[in-house]
Amino acid sequence: MNYRHAFHAGNFADCFKHTLLLWLLDALRRKPAPFFVLDTHAGAGRYDLAAPPAERTGEWRAGIGRLLDDPPAPLAAYVGQVKALGLYPGSPALIRSRLRPADRLAACEWQPDEARALRRLFARDRQVSVHERDGWEAIGALLPPKERRGLVMIDPPYERTDEFASLLTGLRSGLQRFASGVFAAWYPIKHRAPVRAFHAGLRESGMRDVVAAELHIREPVDPARLNGCGLLIVNPPYRFEDEAPAMLGALRERLGAEDATVVRLCGE
Ligand SMILES: C[S@@+](CC[C@H](N)C(=O)[O-])C[C@H]1O[C@@H](n2cnc3c(N)ncnc32)[C@H](O)[C@@H]1O
Numbered sequence: 447m448n449y450r451h452a453f454h455a456g457n458f459a460d461c462f463k464h465t466l467l468l469w470l471l472d473a474l475r476r477k478p479a480p481f482f483v484l485d486t487h488a489g490a491g492r493y494d495l496a497a498p499p500a501e502r503t504g505e506w507r508a509g510i511g512r513l514l515d516d517p518p519a520p521l522a523a524y525v526g527q528v529k530a531l532g533l534y535p536g537s538p539a540l541i542r543s544r545l546r547p548a549d550r551l552a553a554c555e556w557q558p559d560e561a562r563a564l565r566r567l568f569a570r571d572r573q574v575s576v577h578e579r580d581g582w583e584a585i586g587a588l589l590p591p592k593e594r595r596g597l598v599m600i601d602p603p604y605e606r607t608d609e610f611a612s613l614l615t616g617l618r619s620g621l622q623r624f625a626s627g628v629f630a631a632w633y634p635i636k637h638r639a640p641v642r643a644f645h646a647g648l649r650e651s652g653m654r655d656v657v658a659a660e661l662h663i664r665e666p667v668d669p670a671r672l673n674g675c676g677l678l679i680v681n682p683p684y685r686f687e688d689e690a691p692a693m694l695g696a697l698r699e700r701l702g703a704e705d706a707t708v709v710r711l712c713g714e
Contacts, residue, residue: 447556447557447603447605448605449557449603449605450499450557450560451489451490451493451536451560451603452490452493452497452499452500453499453500453502453503453505454503454505455493455495455500455506455534455536456493456495456500456505456506456509456510456511456528456534457503457505457506457508457509457510458505458508458509458661458663458675458697458701458703459509459632459634459661459672459675460509460510460534461509461510461513461524461697461701462659462661462675462677462694462697463537463601463632463675463677464524464528464535464537464540465520465521465524465693465697466630466659466677466679466690466693467537467540467541467599467630468523468524468527468540468544469523469686469689469690469693470597470628470630470679470683470686471483471540471541471544471597472523472544473628473683473684473685473686474544474595474596474597474628474683475544475546476683477595479593479595480546480548480549480550480593480595481549481550481593481595481596481597482549482550482551482552482591482592482593482595482596482597483541483545483549483550483551483552483596483597483598483599484551484552484554484584484585484588484589484591484596484597484598484599485537485538485541485551485552485553485554485599485601486554486581486582486584486585486598486599486600486601486602486616487554487555487556487581487600487601487602487603488536488537488538488553488554488555488560488564488576488581489536489537489538489555489560489564489601490536490555490559490560490563490564490567491535491536491538491539491553491563491564491567491568492531492533492534492535492536492539492567493533493534493536494533494534495510495533495534500534506534508701509701510525510528510534512700512701512702513525513700513701514528514529517696517700518696518699518700519696520692520693520695520696521693521696521697521700527540527543530543531543537599537601538551538553538564538567538568538574539567541553541599542568542571542573542574545573545574547573549573549593550573550574550575550591550593551573551574551575552574552575552577552584552588553568553574553575553576553577554577554578554579554580554581554584555576555577555578555581556578556579556580556581558578561576561577561578564576565578581600581602582612582615582616585598585600585616585619585620585623586619586623589620589623589624589627590623590624590627591624594626595626595627596624596627596628597627597628597629597630598620598624598627598628598629598630599630600613600616600617600629600630600631600632601631601632602632604633604634610633610640610643610644610647613631613633613644613678614644614647614648614651616631617629617631617648617653617678617680618651618653621653621680626681627680627681628679628680628681628682628683629678629679629680629681630677630678630679630680631677631678631679632675632676632677632678633675633676633677633678634672634674634675635660635662635666635672635673635674635675635676636666636669636670636671636672636673637666637667637669637673638666641676645658645711648678648711648712649711649712653680653712654712654713654714655680655681655682655712655713655714656678656679656680656710656711656712657678657679657682657686657687657708657709657710657711658676658677658678658679658707658708658709658711659676659677659679659690659694659706659707659708660674660675660676660677660705660706660707660708660709661674661675661676661694661697661698661701661703661705661706662674662703662704662705662706662707663701663702663703663704664703664704665704674703678711687708687710690708691706691708694706694707694708
């Protein structure tokens with residue numbers, strides 16, 4: 447496994463995923479009952495955009511680099527959090543920023559160096575547990591949570607060709623254990639065929655209440671490039687489909703993307 451998120455932190459895909467992630471967390475905070483978050487593929491937790499990996503690709507310049515100045519209202523919460531945390535926050539740092547005293551985060555990371563960085567970041571934090579383990583396996587081991595409400599964030603690197611299949615299996619097994627949970631799963635759009643097959647597989651699986659938000663940077667004609675990405679949401683919180691378009695519209699405009707969509711894949 448070669449993937450290192452430090453090369454990609456703050457790129458357009460992170461801006462898209464992290465904006466929606468914060469919205470989902472804020473939706474969970476509407477009710478006073480404590481919630482649990484499982485981050486199955488957590489990464490290192492925070493990233494220095496001035497360090498060699500980020501500088502080498504420069505991907506962040508076409509992402510968070512375009513949002514920092516005078517962010518539009520629908521992106522203000524996300525950009526504000528990025529500025530507040532200093533280094534570019536990965537999903538576990540963003541999730542931690544939204545936990546109230548009784549809420550919990552379990553962050554899983556398989557790569558030992560990344561897991562070590564994550565452990566350092568959350569040392570002595572009683573609300574966060576860091577697990578150096580396989581995130582797919584953690585779905586079976588850590589669900590359902592005792593809180594009986596919460597979010598499962600699934601963000602694999604898609605280095606293996608069967609990762610869409612793993613996602614379908616992971617979602618099904620997660621929902622069997624935690625049917626009321628909100629599940630958010632990021633996926634790449636390189637070309638159309640694998641995404642169409644994934645959506646068809648979801649529809650055929652009998653899953654209910656599934657929405658897909660997508661940001662299309664350009665026509666997916668060159669499958670060697672990340673041309674866009676999506677976030678699949680099972681059990682989307684109330685008003686997601688009403689409020690997501692404004693966030694996606696602001697991202698599309700600022701990032702110069704071709705299109706952004708919110709599509710319901712499976713009815714309630
Ligand atoms: C796309 S990155 C995660 C980024 C992070 N979620 C964020 O938004 O900041 C994917 C991460 O998954 C890790 N990983 C790969 N396979 C894994 C597995 N089976 N279980 C847990 N983590 C895995 C990689 O080392 C990498 O750090």
